[in-house]
Every structure is written in structure tokens, then in C-alpha cells.
Amino acid sequence: MQKRLKRIGGFFSSMRFGIALLVVLAAACALGSFLPQGYALDWYLNRYPARTAALIYGLGLDDVFHSLWFLVLAVVLCCNLLLCNLLHLPGVIRRWKNAGDPAAVPECPEVSLDGVPSPKEVFTRMHLPAPREAERDGRKMLFSAKSRIGVWGAWVCHLGIFLLIVGFILGQATKTEYTVYGVPGQTKQIEGTDLSVTIDAFDIDHTENGSVQQYTTRLTMHRGAEAQSGTARVNAPASLFGYRVYQNSTGSAAKLTVTMDGNVQQEEVVCVGESVSVLQTPLVLTLEAYEEEYYDAGNGQKLPGFAYSTSYMGQVDRAGVQVAGDTALRYGSVEISFSEPQNYTLLQIKRDRYTPLVLLGGLVTLLGLLLAFYLQPSRVWALETEGGGWTVCGAGPRGNAFFADLLREAAGKTPENREKQEESR
Amino acid sequence: MLQMESGLFTATIMIYVAAMILFFLFIAFKREGLARVAIFVQAAGLVIHTAALICRGIGAGRLPMTNQYEFATSFAWGLSLVSLIFILRFKFPMLGAFAIPVTILIIGYAAMQSKEVRELMPSLRSSWLGVHVSTAIIAYGAFGISFVLGIIFLLREKMRDSEFWNRHVPSRDKLDLISYRSVCLGLLFLSFTMITGAIWAEQAWGSYWSWDPKETWSLVTWLVYAVYLHLRIRRGWRGKAAAIFAVIGFICVLFTYVGVNTFLPGIHSYA
Numbered sequence: 001m002q003k004r005l006k007r008i009g010g011f012f013s014s015m016r017f018g019i020a021l022l023v024v025l026a027a028a029c030a031l032g033s034f035l036p037q038g039y040a041l042d043w044y045l046n047r048y049p050a051r052t053a054a055l056i057y058g059l060g061l062d063d064v065f066h067s068l069w070f071l072v073l074a075v076v077l078c079c080n081l082l083l084c085n086l087l088h089l090p091g092v093i094r095r096w097k098n099a100g101d102p103a104a105v106p107e108c109p110e111v112s113l114d115g116v117p118s119p120k121e122v123f124t125r126m127h128l129p130a131p132r133e134a135e136r137d138g139r140k141m142l143f144s145a146k147s148r149i150g151v152w153g154a155w156v157c158h159l160g161i162f163l164l165i166v167g168f169i170l171g172q173a174t175k176t177e178y179t180v181y182g183v184p185g186q187t188k189q190i191e192g193t194d195l196s197v198t199i200d201a202f203d204i205d206h207t208e209n210g211s212v213q214q215y216t217t218r219l220t221m222h223r224g225a226e227a228q229s230g231t232a233r234v235n236a237p238a239s240l241f242g243y244r245v246y247q248n249s250t251g252s253a254a255k256l257t258v259t260m261d262g263n264v265q266q267e268e269v270v271c272v273g274e275s276v277s278v279l280q281t282p283l284v285l286t287l288e289a290y291e292e293e294y295y296d297a298g299n300g301q302k303l304p305g306f307a308y309s310t311s312y313m314g315q316v317d318r319a320g321v322q323v324a325g326d327t328a329l330r331y332g333s334v335e336i337s338f339s340e341p342q343n344y345t346l347l348q349i350k351r352d353r354y355t356p357l358v359l360l361g362g363l364v365t366l367l368g369l370l371l372a373f374y375l376q377p378s379r380v381w382a383l384e385t386e387g388g389g390w391t392v393c394g395a396g397p398r399g400n401a402f403f404a405d406l407l408r409e410a411a412g413k414t415p416e417n418r419e420k421q422e423e424s425r
Numbered sequence: 426m427l428q429m430e431s432g433l434f435t436a437t438i439m440i441y442v443a444a445m446i447l448f449f450l451f452i453a454f455k456r457e458g459l460a461r462v463a464i465f466v467q468a469a470g471l472v473i474h475t476a477a478l479i480c481r482g483i484g485a486g487r488l489p490m491t492n493q494y495e496f497a498t499s500f501a502w503g504l505s506l507v508s509l510i511f512i513l514r515f516k517f518p519m520l521g522a523f524a525i526p527v528t529i530l531i532i533g534y535a536a537m538q539s540k541e542v543r544e545l546m547p548s549l550r551s552s553w554l555g556v557h558v559s560t561a562i563i564a565y566g567a568f569g570i571s572f573v574l575g576i577i578f579l580l581r582e583k584m585r586d587s588e589f590w591n592r593h594v595p596s597r598d599k600l601d602l603i604s605y606r607s608v609c610l611g612l613l614f615l616s617f618t619m620i621t622g623a624i625w626a627e628q629a630w631g632s633y634w635s636w637d638p639k640e641t642w643s644l645v646t647w648l649v650y651a652v653y654l655h656l657r658i659r660r661g662w663r664g665k666a667a668a669i670f671a672v673i674g675f676i677c678v679l680f681t682y683v684g685v686n687t688f689l690p691g692i693h694s695y696a
Contacts, residue, residue, distance in 0.1 A: 015659045019652055026648035033641045033689055065636045168634065177631075211544035234547035235629050246631035348631045358633060362620040369616055373609040401598040 012076075013083030021077045028073065032064030066172075074165055081162040085155055096151045099377045102134035102143035109393040111404045113413045119382035119390040125410035126380055126394075140384040145377065153372025160368050164361030171354035181346040183253050183269050187222075190349060195241065196222045200229070202345040204250070215247050217345045232347060246348040252290035253344040254306055259335045271344045278336065282313045285329075290341055296323045306338035378403060426484035427542065433477035434498065438536065440470035441505070441529050448522035455589050460518035464509070467521055471505050478502060485542045490558035491549055493686065497535030499558070500682070503566030504528045507607070511570055515603055519593045523573045531569075534683070553625035560617040565678055567611035568650075572675030574604035575668035582665065601663050604671055612650045619643055638689035642681040649677050 011017055036047075039062060044053035060067030098104035116122060123131050123144050131142035180188045180197050187198040200218040207213045220229045221240040230238030230245065238245040251272050258266035258278055270276055275286040286309050294305025308328055309319040322328035322338055329336040376397035382390045392411050396403025408414050447463035450456075478499065481489035489495040508524035511517065578600050584590040594600065622640070623633035634640060653670045656662035662670070 015655055019655050019659065022648050022652050022655070026645045026652070029641050029645045029648070032636065033638045033645075033685075037636075207544055209544055212547055213550065214547050235551045235553075235625075237628060237631065244631065246629075248631070350631050355627065355633065359620075359624065362616075362623065366613070366616055366620060369609075369613045373606075373613055401596070401602050 009083060012080055013087050015084070018077070018080045018084065021073065021080060025073055025077065028064060028070060031061065032070075035061055035064070037065070038063055071169065074169060078162055078165050078169075081158045081165075085158050085162070088155065092151055092155050096148055099148040099151055099379060100145050102132065102136070102141060102381065105136075105143070105379060105381050105393070106395060109395050111392075111394045111396075111407050113392045113408065113411045114385070114389070116382065116390045116392045116411045116413070119392055122382070122392050122407070122410045123380060126378075126406065128378075128380055131380075131382070136383060141381055142390075143379070143381040145379040147375040147377045150371050150375035150377045153368055153370075153375065155368070156371055157365055157368025160361050160363070160365030162361070163364060164358055167354040167357030167361055171352045171358060174354070175350065175352040177351075178349045179248070179346065180349060181251075181271055181344050183271075183342055183344045186269065194223055195243075197245075197347070197349070198222065199345060199347075202250075202343060204343060215250055215345070217245075217247055217347060219245065219347070221245070243349050243351045246350065247345070248348040249346045250343050251346065253342050254287060254290060254338040255340040256285070256287070257337050257339065261333045265334075269342070269344075270338075278310075279334070283317070283331070284311050285336065286310070287338065288319075291321075292341070294321060294323060298323075304341055306341075308338070380407065426480050427540075430477050430480035430484055431540070433473055433480060434536075437470055437474040437477055438529070438532055440466060440473060441525055441532065444470055444521070445525045445529060448518075448525060451518070452522055452589075457518075460521070460593075463521055464512060464518055467505065467525060468509060471502070471509060474498075474502050474505065487545060487550075488555050488558070490554060490562075491545060492538070492543065494535050494538035494540050496558065496562075496682075497531055497538060499562045500565050501528050501532035501535060503562035504531060504569040505566075507563065507566035507570050507610070508573070511603065511607065515595065515599075517593075517595060517603070519577065519590075520570070520573065523577055524570060527569055527573060548629040551625060551629065553621055553628070557618060557621040557625055560614045560621060564611045564614035564618055565682065567607045567614060568646075568675050568678045571604045571607040571611060571671040572678075574600060574607060575671035575675075578604065578668035579665065579672075597664060601667055604667065605657065608650055608653060608671060608674070612647070612654070615643065615647055615650070619647065638685045639681065642677070642685050642689075646674065646677040646681050649674050 035056065036043075041053065041057050041062075044056050044062065047053070048056065056062055060069060064070055119142055120131065123129075123142070128144040128146050131144040134141040134143050178190045178193070180190060182188050182197075182199050184199050184201050187196055189196045198220045200220055201216075202218075203216045204212055205214040205216070215234055217232045218229070219232065219238065219240075220227050221243070223241055226241075228240040230240050232238040232245045232247040234247045237247070253269050253271040253274075256266070256268055256270045256276065257264060260279075266279055268276065270285075270287045272287050272290055275284050277283070278285050287306060288309055289307040291305045291307070293302040295301075296303050296305070304324040305321045306323075306328065307319075307321045310317040310329065318329065320328070324339070324341075327335050327337045378394065378396040380392065380394045382392045385391055392407070394403065394407045396407075405414075444463050444467040447459055447466055451459035451463055478489050481495065481498075490499055504524065505528045508520060508528070512520050512524075577594060578597065581590060581594050581597065581600065584594075595603065619640075622643075626635065627633040649670075653662075653667065653674060656670070657667060
């Protein structure tokens with residue numbers, strides 16, 4: 001049983017399994033980017049043959065990145081990384097210790113150069129720290145090593161990716177997200193919370209050329225008697241009550257006025273796309289769009305126009321455009337009109353406690369990559385020979401053909417140098 | 426300033442073409458002096474290219490990295506820069522003969538894009554723009570070089586007996602190692618790109634990762650190169666297999682850049 005568990009553990013922590021997971025994840029990501037995501041079954045049935053659509057829907061390919069199997073892949077990758085790091089930790093510590101230990105130099109080094117008269121210069125030319133004196137088999141030895149920390153590169157990188165994925169999964173599972181929109185002066189309750197938001201001001205800054213430079217919402221968030229104020233701009237969210245408030249987008253809004261026999265019965269701001277019940281009856285009015293320069297064929301002028309539609313008991317009733325100063329609809333003595341066009345602000349309110357973990361994971365991954373790629377450990381040692389000369393040896397990054405060249409050059413043992421030496425002799 | 430940029434951009438293309446011809450003459454006539462001149466001409470092209478980008482930046486009043494034209498010309502600049510660094514660092518002029526045609530293809534793609542200067546939308550008015558896009562340029566440039574090295578490696582297999590090739594192209598081990606180093610550089614900078622992009626997206630859109638096609642394909646590219654690095658360790662995938670993988674990896678890079686914009690529009694449609 002123990003053997004079997006060990007074998008299973010070995011398989012799950014293996015690089016072979018890790019590579020297979022990376023390949024499957026890459027394929028899943030590619031698939032998710034090609035297949036249109038997030039539509040209803042009918043949409044896929046219209047677009048693909050019935051069997052393909054059923055397959056897409058059945059396998060969760062309509063929402064790859066939020067499907068259970070994709071989550072399982074990510075969790076399994078996490079396990080692979082964690083097990084891999086745990087099992088390799090003793091080996092990494094050993095290699096790290098050995099990299100700076102003169103007694104641990106290999107018997108058969110990658111490079112061995114005989115007859116070097118002055119080994120200290122070799123260490124200097126190789127940009128190594130001043131060598132330590134040691135002894136090996138009764139012979140004097142000079143040893144120096146650099147970039148030992150590079151041994152940790154892959155390990156740190158794996159740890160970073162592990163933290164990143166764990167943070168991402170936890171964040172997705174626990175984050176809370178709300179959307180609030182409105183015009184200055186309005187207070188909106190955030191559904192499902194004890195919070196409400198008052199929009200104090202909303203400004204749109206323009207450049208000299210007239211294009212939008214920045215959207216700014218000043219807001220106050222309330223929790224019971226407590227209140228916190230802040231400013232949300234694009235690229236600069238506000239932080240209130242542990243929530244981040246993002247300036248998401250904007251749109252048009254207008255004041256809706258409903259009068260009966262000339263008396264105002266209902267007055268409120270309606271945003272484009274928003275529907276309101278008229279005088280609490282089954283008649284529902286929707287502000288469909290606002291056009292600043294709507295061409296009114298009646299008087300041949302360009303005037304602000306409000307496009308609207310109404311429905312009664314769920315059935316579409318009327319649709320049309322009301323130009324500024326006119327009345328949109330009349331139902332007997334009831335008159336409905338839009339006026340005072342303005343901009344509303346749309347805010348996204350979010351809390352994801354695990355974002356810092358994801359950021360930490362990203363930074364640790366970068367550190368790991370830097371260590372692995374640019375701080376590869378190398379060791380150089382020189383052994384005194386009986387004749388008084390030195391044999392210089394070195395062990396560089398695995399498979400690094402340039403390390404041997406560098407060491408030969410530092411020791412003056414390049415083929416060209418050798419030819420010159422022989423000629424001078 | 427923008428007119429000057431247009432002139433400098435055209436001059437850059439012409440100088441790169443001249444450098445390419447000189448590199449080809451170097452191969453045809455096997456004269457090392459021609460390689461030295463070609464490197465010098467490419468370096469001059471890079472200087473003019475840099476000046477063109479600076480003029481564009483001054484003319485537009487922002488970093489020239491926000492639309493298809495600007496990113497393509499910056500990508501070509503990154504490729505030219507990384508290739509020159511590798512040529513000089515590894516004393517490998519033959520690399521220029523293969524890298525400069527790719528640079529010309531990319532700058533040619535830039536020439537086909539609209540050069541109109543548009544005002545930036547508010548979300549792009551961020552100091553993260555410079556960090557995020559410039560790291561992407563270096564990453565793409567480095568992956569471009571690994572692709573070129575992969576091609577050279579595969580050609581070297583066929584030219585094994587040519588004395589000229591043996592003299593001017595590093596040994597297979599070294600060629601493989603240079604390619605590996607360019608992949609390492611690319612992967613490091615791609616990781617920087619993704620992380621800085623995530624931080625920026627969190628500030629601008631409230632979500633550090635949205636599975637937007639550009640993000641997704643950056644991840645696919647990252648995964649492909651991660652597989653490449655693991656296969657090198659696990660199975661000793663070096664030489665020919667690694668060269669083929671480097672070519673495949675760059676196809677992913679190109680798809681992330683051009684393919685995603687063409688076939689899979691998303692929130693990165695401007696880049």
C-alpha cells in the first residue's frame with residue numbers, strides 16, 4: 001500500500017506529469033479562446049450541428065475558464081508544483097551547500113586545464129570572489145564560487161506559480177463584485193450588503209482636442225452611521241470599507257417627468273437602458289438612447305433626442321423619439337416627458353482579499369526566473385601540481401558550452417594562445 | 426514632428442534593406458568585411474529607427490506604443506536591438522543575415538497599418554503603459570531571435586561540410602545554447618509583461634485577469650516556452666528538437682500579436 005502511494009506521489013510530482021499538464025492547459029486555453037464563450041445552448045445550436053453544440057455544452061466548453069474541469073486542471077497543477085518543490089527541497093539545499101564547499105568539487109570536472117602558472121588571475125578574470133585556500137588529497141587548493149543562490153531559481157519560480165494559482169482560485173471563489181450607477185445626488189443601496197453609495201459628483205475632463213481625458217466620480221460610502229468618502233478615477237480606484245471602487249464607464253441619463261392634469265406626479269432620473277414603472281402601474285417605460293444632435297424631420301433642426309419604448313403587462317406598447325421641449329407620451333390626462341440630459345457614472349465595487357497573494361506569486365515567479373536564468377552557479381578551483389604549477393578546474397551551469405571557453409580564455413589556454421606559446425618556445 | 430517621423434521611418438526601412446543586401450552579399454561572396462559593414466549599417470538603421478520612434482512620441486505627446494502601427498514598428502525595433510546585442514555578444518554576424526529579413530517583414534507590416542495619431546482612451550493614460558509594452562517588445566524580440574537561431578540550427582545541419590558555415594556559425598552546442606538564452610530572455614520579459622499587465626488591468630478594469638484573447642494567448646505562449654524549458658531538462662531536448670520547438674514558439678508569439686488582433690478581438694484590440 002505504502003509502495004503504491006509512493007508511486008502515485010512520485011507520478012503526481014514528476015516533471016513528466018507537469019509537462020503533460022502544461023500542454024493540456026495550453027490546449028484548453030487555445031480552445032477557450034477560439035470557441036465563443038458564455039452563450040446559451042440555443043446560440044450554439046444555431047451556429048453548430050446539434051451534436052457539436054451538445055458536446056460543447058456538455059463538456060463545459062461554452063465557459064472553459066470557469067468550468068469544473070479547468071479548475072481541476074489548475075488544482076492538479078498546484079499539487080504537482082507543491083509536491084515537486086517538497087520532494088526536491090533536500091536536493092536543492094544539498095546542491096546549494098555543495099556549490100560553496102571546496103570538499104564537494106567533482107572528481108571529473110567539466111573543464112580541467114594543466115600548467116597554469118598564476119591561478120589567482122584566472123579567478124579575477126572569471127569575476128569570481130577572492131579564492132579560499134583549502135586542501136585536497138594533500139595538495140594545496142584554491143577555490144571560489146559564485147551565484148550559488150541560482151540553485152534556488154526553479155524552486156522559487158515553482159513556489160511563485162503555486163502562490164499565483166492558489167491566490168487566483170481563492171480570489172475567484174470568494175470575491176464579491178457589485179455594480180452601481182447613477183447621477184450626482186443619488187444614493188444607491190448595494191444589493192446584498194449593508195452598504196450604500198452616494199454619488200457626490202461626476203466629472204468628465206476633456207483634452208484640448210475634445211477627447212475624453214479622465215472620468216472622475218467623487219462618492220461617499222455609508223455603512224450604518226459610518227461614512228467614508230473617496231474619489232474613483234480610471235486607473236486610480238478608491239478604497240472604502242475594504243472595497244475597491246472602480247470608475248468603470250459612463251452613459252447618458254435624463255430626468256423623467258410624469259404629470260397628471262398638469263400636476264407633477266413622478267420625477268426621477270433614468271439612465272439609458274433603465275426601465276421604470278409609470279405611476280406604479282403595469283406601464284413600464286425604458287429610456288433606450290440619448291442623442292445630442294438628433295435630426296428632427298418635423299422642424300428640420302438638430303435637437304437633443306430621447307429614444308424610448310413602453311411596454312404594458314410585458315407587451316411592447318409604443319416606441320419613439322422625443323426631442324427636447326416636446327412631450328414624449330400622452331395617455332389621457334397623463335403626460336410623460338424627458339428633459340435635462342446628463343451623464344451617469346457606472347462604478348464597479350469589488351473585494352478580492354487574495355489579489356495581494358496573486359501579486360506576491362507573480363513577483364516570486366519573476367525572482368525565480370531571474371535566479372534560474374541569470375544567476376547560474378559556477379565553481380572554479382586550482383590544484384597545485386608537484387612541479388609547482390597549477391591545474392585549474394571548473395564546473396559551470398549544466399551544458400553551458402561557453403563556460404569552458406571563458407575558463408580557457410581566463411587561463412590563457414585557448415587554441416590560439418597555445419599556438420602562440422608553442423611558437424615562442 | 427510627425428512628418429519627420431514618417432521620413433525617418435521610410436529611411437529606416439531602406440537602411441534595413443541595405444543591411445540585408447550586405448548580409449546576403451557576405452554569404453554569397455564569403456567576405457568578412459561585408460559582414461562588418463552590414464552590422465554597421467544595421468546599427469545605423471537602429472539609430473534612425475530610434476529617432477523615428479522618438480519623433481513619433483514627441484509628435485503624439487505620449488509613448489508610441491498604443492496602436493497596431495506603433496506596436497509593429499516597436500516590435501521591429503526590439504528585434505533589431507536584440508539581434509544586434511546577440512551578434513556583438515556572441516561574435517555571430519551570420520545571425521544578422523537571418524534576423525534582418527524578419528525585422529523587415531515586421532516593419533513592412535507596420536508600414537501597412539494606419540499611421541494616424543489618435544488620442545488615448547482614459548484607461549491607456551497610465552504610467553504602466555510604458556513598462557508593460559516595452560517589456561513585451563523585448564520579449565517578442567528575444568523570441569524572434571530564438572526563432573531565427575532555430576532556423577539557422579536546422580540549416581546548419583544541412584551545411585555541415587561547408588567550411589564557411591563552420592567558421593561563421595557557432596558549433597551546434599553553442600547555437601543551441603544561444604537559442605536557449607534568447608528563450609530565457611524572452612520568457613523573463615514575457616512574464617514581466619504579463620505581471621505588469623495584470624497590475625495595470627486591476628487598476629483600470631478592476632480585474633487583473635479577464636481571459637481576454639490577448640491575455641489567454643500570452644499565457645499559451647508562456648506555457649509553450651515553459652514546456653520547451655522543461656523538456657530541455659527532463660528529456661535533454663536539445664539540438665534539432667529544441668530548434669523546431671523554438672520555431673513553433675515564435676508562431677505562437679506571432680499569433681498572439683497578429684492573429685489575436687485579426688481573428689479574436691477583445692479588450693486589447695488597439696494593440
